[in-house]
Amino acid sequence: MKYYIIAGEASGDLHAANLMKSLKNLDPAADFRFWGGDLMQRVGGTQVKHYRELAFMGFVEVLFNLRTILKNISFCKKDISAYQPDVLIFVDYPGFNLRIAKWAKKEGIPTHFYVSPQIWAWKESRISAIKRDIDKMYVILPFEKQFYEEKHQYPVHFVGHPLIDAISQHQLGNVEQFKKEHQLNQNRVIALLPGSRKQEISKMLEIMLSITNDFPDYQFVIAGAPSQDEDFYHPYIKKKNVNLVMNRTYDLLSTATAALVTSGTATLETALFKVPEVVCYKGSNISYQIAKRIIKLDYISLVNLIMDKEVVRELIQKDLNRKNLKTELNKILNKEYKQTILKQYDELEEKLGGTGASENTARLIFEDIKN
Template identity: 45%
Template structure:
């Protein structure tokens, strides 16, 4: 069968790549094409456009790049029709993907959605488009089944692919071996993970660096997003002693005493790896956007760890709260308060238990192939 994938960011690229591998195992005739990243390409997909050309975040960047966004839609629509897949598989990224779902449906192409848009957080009205244009939704968070049920829309809960991704990495290396292999001093690590979008990196990394640099007993490691040029990081790292590593996010989280990270999938990844964390989010607008967000958002937390556990298991520093002082204070607690750290460890054990068994990618692939074969 022929599969067309669309993923618009780094985490989507990772989870879609694992799904593609499983689809190819279960469907020997599988041909995969689409928008995504190098991981999807490595898994066997014919890459049409890289997500680095699609990752616009926030009102102003979207406004300034409307021409590019429109061109991306036209390219995708034309390529989809030319390829004529048995199914369009969408991975999160709702602003782009829901429009493509409508287009595909209008042209008689089946639509599967893997990793639901976060409509339980905001823009709940998108449920109308999902019900109208998405044939099957494959969800990865346990609470999403109940959320969709209230709209009379059955979904396929397959478990969380973060468990698969983390399970696929080698066991933790001895600290000294890891540091020597990466030309680092033999000092404990504070990991800084400022996200995968240029705007959030420029907003968060300077604050992270300034806060973490206070802890002289530790060294700083910044994980680089594959779609961001090294020059961006080098400019921001001027004046700081910090190592920059690319393609080793999980290994860094395994080694770190604590991670300061951008809100997103990486929060859940850190939780599954059991690395204590400080969750950060800050874009233009500060306190005003925070107040607006409180009215617009339908959730109490933004990090997946807290959402799944339904309590504040890890500290979130959002908008005007994301200051050097607040980051530094939270790092101090994690690094120097054994009872506080012990509670975080207990929270992570509960989180892993709630996520269930690994194998989300394989379960999703089996279901997709079965549903496509039923319609033949």
């Protein structure tokens, strides 16, 4: 079978790569053509574009790059037509993928969507396009099935969360060797996960690193994103207790005492590694003001959204400052406070439904296009 897959971000690259592995187990002759990243490339197939070329963040940034985005959409349609896939698989990245899906549906190409757009948060009007253009939807959050089926009468498959697979399959190297290699001290590591895009990394690290002098006995270790070069981080690692590790986020989380994390998939990854965290977010003021008026959520982190309560502290926009960050980091370094968080992390993992998301989704896709 021929599979055309579109993932536009680092998290999509991870989930798509694991899906590809599962599809290959079911279909050894699987042929992949994709938009994605390094992880998908390692599985095999033909990479059309890297997600680094697609990563535009926020309303203003998208507007400034609209011409590039439209060119990519046009090119993608032509590339799909030339490839003639048996199935088109979208992995998150809804702004781009739903446009391609509208075209593909008219072309008679089967459309499957893995990792639902977060229309329960904003742009709920997209439900009409999803019903019209997406043949099969695979959701990874437990409340999404109820949202789609009860509120919008659109049947979906809840397959479990792929991060549980990714973490359970992660082959940790020798932890002691990792610590030695990066000169990390036991129980004294604060992981900094500032995001994957240049503009958010710069903004987040400036604030996160403002408190390093307040915790001289701890090492602050930046998780370098695979989408960035190591040189990009060099201006941020001038302080004595600041280190950088590239492409080793899971190894870092396995050794971390606590973490400061930019909102997004990383908040859930950190929780699944059982690391107490403070969630951080600060965007451009214009983008934030627009988002605040259209996003109808009580929380921004996946941890709190899934649990439907504040499990981890969220510092957003003006609340993300040196004083608050210092206060909240002190809290999660407290042993008793940490135990409370870890207990709720266990409940979170139970809600996510265990391992098997990639295998479940691959089986459903393969059976559907085979018949």
